[in-house]
Amino acid sequence: xxxTSSRQTTDLPxxxxxxTVEAELYQRWVDAGYFGADPHSEKPAFCIVIPPPNVTGSLxxxxxxxxxxxxxxxxxxxxxxxxxxxxxxxxxxxxxxxNVVERELAGEGRSRHDLGREEFVERVWEWKAQSGGQILNQxxxxxxxxxxSRERFTMxxxxxxxxxxxFKRLFEDGLIYRAERIINWCPxxxxxxxxxxxxxxxxxxxxxxxxxxxxxxxxxxxxTRAETMLGDTAVAVHPDDERYQxxxxxxxxxxLTGRMIPVVADEHVDxxxxxxxxxxxxxxxxxxxxxxxxxxxxxxxxxxERAVITAxxxxxxxxxxxxxxxxxxxxxEQGRIVAEKRPYLHAVGHCTxxxxxxxxxxxxxxxVKVAPLAKxxxxxxxxxxxxxxxxxxxxxxxxxxxxxHDWCISRQLWWGHRIPVWYGPDDKVxxxxxxxxxxxxxxxxQDPDVLDTWFSSALFPFSTxxxxxETADLARFYPNHLLVTGYDIxxxxxxxxxxxxxxxxxxxxxxxxxxxxxxxxxxxxxxxxKSRGNVIDPLDWLDRFGADATRFxxxxxxNPGADMAISEEWAAGSRNFGNKLWNATRFALLQGAxxxxxxxxxxxxxDADRWILDLTDAVVSEVDRMFEDYQFxxxxxxxxxxxxxxxxxWYLEMAKVQMAEGGERAVATRAVLxxxxxxxxxxxxxxxxxxxxxLWTTLTGGESLVVAEWPTATGQRAxxxxxxxxAGVQKLVTEVRRFRSDQGVKPGQRVPARLSGVDAAGLTELxxxxxxxxxxxxxxxxxTASASFEVALSGGTVHVELDLSGTVDVAAERxxxxxxxxxAEKELAGTEAKLGNPNFxxxxxxxxxxxxxxxxxxxxxxxxxxxARLARLPKD
RNA sequence: GGGCGUAUAGCUCAGCGGAAGAGCACUCGGUUUACACCCGAGCGGUCGCAGGUUCAAAUCCUGCUGCGCCCACCA
Numbered sequence: 001x002x003x004t005s006s007r008q009t010t011d012l013p014x015x016x017x018x019x020t021v022e023a024e025l026y027q028r029w030v031d032a033g034y035f036g037a038d039p040h041s042e043k044p045a046f047c048i049v050i051p052p053p054n055v056t057g058s059l060x061x062x063x064x065x066x067x068x069x070x071x072x073x074x075x076x077x078x079x080x081x082x083x084x085x086x087x088x089x090x091x092x093x094x095x096x097x098x099n100v101v102e103r104e105l106a107g108e109g110r111s112r113h114d115l116g117r118e119e120f121v122e123r124v125w126e127w128k129a130q131s132g133g134q135i136l137n138q139x140x141x142x143x144x145x146x147x148x149s150r151e152r153f154t155m156x157x158x159x160x161x162x163x164x165x166x167f168k169r170l171f172e173d174g175l176i177y178r179a180e181r182i183i184n185w186c187p188x189x190x191x192x193x194x195x196x197x198x199x200x201x202x203x204x205x206x207x208x209x210x211x212x213x214x215x216x217x218x219x220x221x222x223x224t225r226a227e228t229m230l231g232d233t234a235v236a237v238h239p240d241d242e243r244y245q246x247x248x249x250x251x252x253x254x255x256l257t258g259r260m261i262p263v264v265a266d267e268h269v270d271x272x273x274x275x276x277x278x279x280x281x282x283x284x285x286x287x288x289x290x291x292x293x294x295x296x297x298x299x300x301x302x303x304x305e306r307a308v309i310t311a312x313x314x315x316x317x318x319x320x321x322x323x324x325x326x327x328x329x330x331x332x333e334q335g336r337i338v339a340e341k342r343p344y345l346h347a348v349g350h351c352t353x354x355x356x357x358x359x360x361x362x363x364x365x366x367x368v369k370v371a372p373l374a375k376x377x378x379x380x381x382x383x384x385x386x387x388x389x390x391x392x393x394x395x396x397x398x399x400x401x402x403x404x405h406d407w408c409i410s411r412q413l414w415w416g417h418r419i420p421v422w423y424g425p426d427d428k429v430x431x432x433x434x435x436x437x438x439x440x441x442x443x444x445x446q447d448p449d450v451l452d453t454w455f456s457s458a459l460f461p462f463s464t465x466x467x468x469x470e471t472a473d474l475a476r477f478y479p480n481h482l483l484v485t486g487y488d489i490x491x492x493x494x495x496x497x498x499x500x501x502x503x504x505x506x507x508x509x510x511x512x513x514x515x516x517x518x519x520x521x522x523x524x525x526x527x528x529x530k531s532r533g534n535v536i537d538p539l540d541w542l543d544r545f546g547a548d549a550t551r552f553x554x555x556x557x558x559n560p561g562a563d564m565a566i567s568e569e570w571a572a573g574s575r576n577f578g579n580k581l582w583n584a585t586r587f588a589l590l591q592g593a594x595x596x597x598x599x600x601x602x603x604x605x606x607d608a609d610r611w612i613l614d615l616t617d618a619v620v621s622e623v624d625r626m627f628e629d630y631q632f633x634x635x636x637x638x639x640x641x642x643x644x645x646x647x648x649x650w651y652l653e654m655a656k657v658q659m660a661e662g663g664e665r666a667v668a669t670r671a672v673l674x675x676x677x678x679x680x681x682x683x684x685x686x687x688x689x690x691x692x693x694x695l696w697t698t699l700t701g702g703e704s705l706v707v708a709e710w711p712t713a714t715g716q717r718a719x720x721x722x723x724x725x726x727a728g729v730q731k732l733v734t735e736v737r738r739f740r741s742d743q744g745v746k747p748g749q750r751v752p753a754r755l756s757g758v759d760a761a762g763l764t765e766l767x768x769x770x771x772x773x774x775x776x777x778x779x780x781x782x783x784t785a786s787a788s789f790e791v792a793l794s795g796g797t798v799h800v801e802l803d804l805s806g807t808v809d810v811a812a813e814r815x816x817x818x819x820x821x822x823x824a825e826k827e828l829a830g831t832e833a834k835l836g837n838p839n840f841x842x843x844x845x846x847x848x849x850x851x852x853x854x855x856x857x858x859x860x861x862x863x864x865x866x867x868a869r870l871a872r873l874p875k876d
Numbered sequence: 877g878g879g880c881g882u883a884u885a886g887c888u889c890a891g892c893g894g895a896a897g898a899g900c901a902c903u904c905g906g907u908u909u910a911c912a913c914c915c916g917a918g919c920g921g922u923c924g925c926a927g928g929u930u931c932a933a934a935u936c937c938u939g940c941u942g943c944g945c946c947c948a949c950c951a
Contacts, residue, residue, distance in 0.1 A: 015913070182949095200948075207951085222951060236951095270950060278951050287949045347877095347948075360949085392881080396946065399879075403947085491946090525888080525944090556899085557888085562881095563944090565888055569900055576913040587910030633890075637898070652910080734917090741917040747906045775908075775916095827895080839931035848894055848932090855895065 011698060012589070016582035018546025022690045026140055034078070034706045035145045037085035039476040046082040047477035048074055049461050049511075050146065051485045051493070052154065054093035055131045056100050059138045061520040061528065061554070061566065062486060064538040068551040068687075069517060069558060069632060070484045071144050075686035076627055078145070079710035085477050086145060087464050089152035090132055094416040094453035095189060095197075095353050101127050101415075117414050124415045128153075138539065143547050143689050145706070150473075152464045154456040155417065161434040162463035163417045163456050166504055168433035171421075175369045176409075178421075182286040183408050185361035186351040187307035187320075191412040192365050193351060194452060195405055196491050198358050203348040209275065209339040210331055212261075213252030219244065219263065220338050221279040224346060226331070227323040229254065230311040231302035232261060234280040236291050239265035241276050255336045256327070257313070264295045283362040299362055305412075307359045320359065366410040366419060366449070370499065374401040376507070377498035385509045386498065389630050390560040393487055393516050400491050401498075409452045416450030423447065434468075458496035461510035468504075480511040487516040487561055515630045516561050520554070523567035541571050548688035549575035555687050556636035577640060578691045581684070584648050585677050585695040591659055593673035595700045600668045602719075607766065608654040609672045610722040615646055616676050621713040623683050639684055647676065650730065657769045674699065682711045721762070728793040729766050729773075735791045736774040736800060742812045743787070743804060750777040752803040754785065762795050779803065787813070790865050792858065810873055817870050824862035831856035 029035065037047075048070055053063055070086060078084040101124050102112055112120040132153070139146065152159060170176040184193040205224040212219050212235055219235055232254055237244040244263065251260040268291060269278050282292030282299035292299055302311040307320040314330070315323045331337050349358040378401040380386050381394055388394040410419060420432045425443035432438055438446075456463070461483075465474040479501075485494065494514060501510030521527055522534040529535065541550040552574040557564030602610060619642045626635035658669040677699055685692040685705045696705045736753075745751060753776035758764055771777060785801035787808050831852050834840050841849055 014911075224951075268949095273950050275951095280951095285949075285951080287951075290949090346950090395880075399947070487946095523888080559890080562889090567888080567900085570888080572913075573899065576911095579913045580911065583911035583914090585910085590910065637890080641898080648911085649915085653908095737916060738918090741905070744905080747916060748908055772908095830895085834932080837931060841931085843931050844894075851894080 012582070012586050012695075014583070014586070016546075016579045016691055016694075018548060018578075018690060019543070021694055022141070022143070022547050025690055025693055026143060029145065029704065029706055030148065032704065032706075034704065035086070035147050036149055037083055037147050037473075037477070039083075039472040041083045043081055043083040045085070045476050045481070046074070046077040047085040047087070047480045048482045048484065049087045049464055049480050050089055051483075051489070052089040052091035052152075052457060052460060053135050054091050054096055055128045055135070055153075056093055056096045057131060058134045059538060061536055061538055063138075064142060064541075064550060065517060065520050065554040065558065065564075066484055066486065067139065067142050067144050068554045069515070069630075071142070071551075071689075072555060072632070072686040073482065073484070073627070074145055075689065075706065076710060078706065079682070079685070079708060081709070083476075084145075085147055085150070085473075087150050087152065087477075088136075088139065088144070088146035088148065089460070089464055090135060090154070091457055092128070092153065092155045092416060092453060094411060094413055094450060095191065096453075097124060097127065098413050098415040099189065099353055112414065120414055138542075141539070141542050141547060142551065145689075150464070152460075154453070154460070158466065159456060159459070159463045160417060162459050162467055163451065164420050164432070164434040165468045166459060166500060167420055167451075167455075168431050168436075169504075170368065171431040175373065176366060177369060178364060178366050180362060180364045181367070181408075182284075182289040182360045182362050183365050184349060184358045185305070185307075185363070186354065186356055187305065187359050188354050188356040189351060189413075190305050192361075192363065192408050192410060193358065194408050194454075197352045198349040199352045200347045200349050202345050204343040205346055205348070206328075206340060206342040207344040207346075208328060208331075208337060208341070210255065210279075211336050211338050212254060212279070217247070217250065217252055219247060219252055219277045220275045221277050222274040222339075223279055224344065225284075225320075225324065226327045227309065227315070227320055228281040228284045228302070229279055229327065230257065230309070230313070230315065231281045231283050231300040232279045233282060233292065233297045233300055234261050234295065235263045236266045236269050236278045236280050237263060237276060238269045238271040239267065241269075241271045244277065255334060256330055262295075262297075264291070264297075266291050266294060285360050289362065301362060303359065303361070305361075365408050366421075366447075368407040368409055370404045370407050373499035373503055374404045374495070376502045377401045377495055380498060380502055380509045386511060387513050389513060389515045393490065393561050396487075397490055397495060401495055404495075407452075407496075409455050410447075410449040411452055412448075413450050416453060417456055419447040419449050419451060421447045454492055454496055457493055458500040459504070461497055461501055462505060478505060479509050482513045482515060483511045484515045484517065486519060488519065490516065517558055518561060518563035520557075521563050521565045523565055525563070525565045536566065536568075545571045545575040546578065546690070548578050548691050552577065552636065552688050555632045556640070558632035559634075560630050577644065578688060580644055580648060581680075581688075582691060582695065584643070584652060585681070585699060587652060588673040588677050589699060591655070591670060591673060593670045593677065593699065595674035595678035597671055597674075599671050599675055604664070604668055605672065606654075606658060606665075606668075607719075607722040607725045608651060608658070608769065609668065610719040611726040612647065612651040612676055613672060614716070614718040614723065615642065616679050617713045617716060618718070620679060620683065620711045624710075624712070627686075636687065639680070639687070643680055643684075647680065650726075651676070653773055654769045657772050661768075679711050681705065682708060724794055725762055725766065728763060728795060728798075729770055731793060732763070732791050732798055732800075733770055733773045735789070736776065736802075739787070739789060739800075739802070739816075740775070742816050743807075743809050744812070745804065747775065750775055752777055752779045752783050754779045754783065754801040756799045756801075757790075757797050763793075763798070776802070789869060792861060792865075814870065814873055817866050817873075821863060821866040821870070824859045824866060827859040828856060828863060831859060 053059060074084050074086045105111060184198045186193055207222055207224050208226055209220050209222045212221060221235060235252060247263045248265045251262050254261050280288045280291050282289045282297050283301040302309060303320060304310050309315045309318050309323045315326055318326060351358055378398055381388060381397060388397060422430045422432060422439045422444050424439055430439050461480050462474060462478050465471060465477055467474055497510045526534060538550060549571050553566060553570045557566060619638060622638055623635045655669050655673060659666050681692045681696040693705045702708055783803050786804045786806050788801040791798045834852055
């Protein structure tokens with residue numbers, strides 16, 4: 001052992017202790033400036049903008065997954081020599097954050113109105129400072145290689161300028177308008193919601209049928225929201241419905257109110273459903289609103305913003321859910337209830353933020369006219385400017401952008417970008433851009449509403465780069481190369497970034513690729529939620545298993561677009577893997593491995609050396625390819641399998657034998673070990689940056705893996721003979737171990753053995769390795785073979801004789817042979833049946849037929865061997 | 877009501893036309909000086925059900941059943 005290696009390895013404790021090292025390594029990377037992007041460099045650019053986490057709390061496992069993948073992709077590109085920018089940021093998350101702070105206030109027995117708008121907003125900023133700090137800290141813990149100098153927040157001054165700029169541009173292009181419409185209203189949040197902020201669930205209700213009017217001039221309608229009848233201004237029937245021809249154009253009496261309302265004919269009514277007659281409440285139902293428009297019906301608002309009845313009469317002041325049974329009771333008293341159907345399951349909309357049942361409400365709101373924007377957003381994916389991975393999810397995207405309704409963007413909240421429109425005397429309306437003068441004077445006031453939070457996040461791919469200014473960053477890093485996000489916000493965010501990006505950047509797409517990951521679920525595949533109590537906190541894993549283990553676990557579960565179930569066992573497994581890598585590299589260092597020198601020529605290497613080098617090469621290209629396809633789960637498995645099974649369980653054991661030979665052999669082995677570990681550490685670095693960094697800098701003396709070169713395959717032709725021989729060694733060793741295990745030979749006990757036919761298999765030079773791995777030793781003078789068997793290899797058959805000192809377990813051996821025999825007989829029967837079928841031999845490709853023939857021959861030989869061995873066994 | 881996806885070992889999932897795989901769990905055996913966060917050996921599946929296409933089907937097609945997700949203004 002050289003002096004250098006012993007000095008190096010004393011640095012490494014016998015187990016990987018993430019907690020003590022991660023923070024220090026991360027700080028070193030930041031200090032070295034590795035994560036900073038230079039827009040003026042000559043390198044090819046790679047830019048990925050973070051899906052900004054909401055400042056509502058701390059990061060959850062979904063974020064940890066997203067960040068692990070983004071960091072892995074970015075680190076690989078950086079190692080490949082790209083100018084990488086991973087831009088961090090956070091989202092003000094309007095309604096969500098306002099709700100959090102309002103809840104906090106409620107705990108103090110206060111509401112936002114007690115504070116007033118200015119003070120409340122101030123309070124939210126305080127919350128943001130605290131929550132944002134937590135998030136940034138978690139990102140450091142995870143090892144996110146983000147450019148901290150470019151950190152952004154959706155309500156930063158620069159990003160707010162972008163909001164004003166695009167609002168004004170859309171306004172002037174007629175793509176933003178204000179209109180009185182039926183919108184989704186949350187009576188708890190007291191704000192309008194866009195369509196996608198409403199979640200429909202199948203709820204239990206009651207469908208009641210009510211008779212309007214009297215006698216021949218009566219008609220029966222059905223409803224699940226009885227209280228809305230107070231605002232009815234018509235009954236509608238289908239124009240061709242013969243049952244109601246006599247009523248069209250007449251009026252019927254609306255119960256409880258005494259108002260006379262017309263019966264109108266409208267195509268929208270389905271004569272097949274219910275009675276074929278519909279009550280029309282233009283102010284409280286979107287369909288009815290449209291019917292009202294077509295027939296110039298008045299819209300009667302009967303509820304306030306809390307969904308409390310305002311219609312004069314006995315129900316005034318009742319909440320909608322109190323009014324409903326009250327109205328039904330009153331109708332029943334008057335004999336107006338014709339039928340009741342309960343339970344009646346129907347889809348009910350809920351506020352995605354608080355779960356309250358949404359109330360359709362007629363109000364004056366701002367909208368984005370999406371048709372032209374959505375068309376462009378669809379086309380960009382259709383013509384391949386932007387690629388969605390996995391492609392199956394593109395269909396969902398098209399379904400949505402092709403059928404999108406106008407987007408209600410005004411929110412009756414205080415936290416967010418205030419709508420930049422001023423109203424003045426004589427109905428004057430002025431949209432104020434970032435550089436415009438704010439109108440002043442008597443009678444001017446700004447719109448009190450703020451914008452939907454997704455309005456500003458839709459600008460993130462370019463507002464973060466300085467738009468609307470023509471910055472160097474914008475020129476260099478737009479379009480972003482990749483967006484990594486969950487499929488659950490495909491509509492909320494991705495589609496809207498596409499719309500606004502294409503619009504603001506003159507048709508240039510916001511990103512070339514979109515990778516959609518799945519949701520992180522609990523061990524049994526259920527969604528994690530606070531109410532279920534099955535939430536796993538990433539911080540807990542970071543503390544107990546380390547960042548590498550957390551990241552590897554998440555990446556290993558990430559199949560494109562598919563959800564994953566995670567559990568502590570997985571995290572522990574990943575931690576074990578890190579520790580395995582740690583000790584394997586430590587072992588290589590103990591052997592004096594170094595990655596500094598050149599590899600010896602192929603002629604000077606053993607079959608084992610050539611085999612592991614070829615395998616390393618194969619893994620390099622395999623992993624590289626899978627990175628290109630975002631096949632994280634598969635590339636993690638490939639690396640796990642290579643490192644643990646091939647490198648540690650086989651090559652390292654063979655290397656021990658080679659090291660024991662000393663001399664040139666040991667020198668060559670050190671070089672091979674150094675080379676292979678150098679490669680595997682580089683490959684693993686994007687996934688598990690900390691442990692690899694620590695090991696690699698020790699192994700190579702290099703500055704940092706963060707800026708080390710990404711490995712590429714040598715293109716050297718794989719040595720098929722070496723591969724075949726090592727496969728032979730593996731089979732032979734495994735067979736001997738299996739035999740020993742069956743025979744109950746203690747694992748540590750060396751057994752005298754004689755191998756014959758070895759030369760035929762070309763295994764002579766590997767004999768000492770085989771002896772070591774199979775724990776056999778050269779036959780001594782008193783050798784008496786008490787057990788023997790054959791192992792069929794591709795180069796021949798090896799006959800193995802073992803001296804078990806007369807302790808052969810005949811029963812165990814007979815059992816094994818019987819099992820082998822049964823398997824071989826089944827195989828023989830199957831293959832012969834196949835080969836006996838002329839259709840198969842005629843139509844199947846020659847190589848397939850040859851393979852089946854080979855299998856049949858092997859099976860036949862196995863049967864022969866097993867039968868002979870069985871016959872040789874003593875009778876008991 | 878539309879659309880999409882999925883059903884493979886006890887669990888979580890790969891495989892998607894030519895010999896059923898991985899990790900974890902489980903059983904047995906281990907003081908094998910890199911690692912017990914380990915090593916070795918093993919157990920475990922008529923690939924949801926029923927048809928069809930094919931020389932050949934877990935893999936393609938049809939139907940059914942279960943589960944999941946997305947979209948939706950049938951009162």
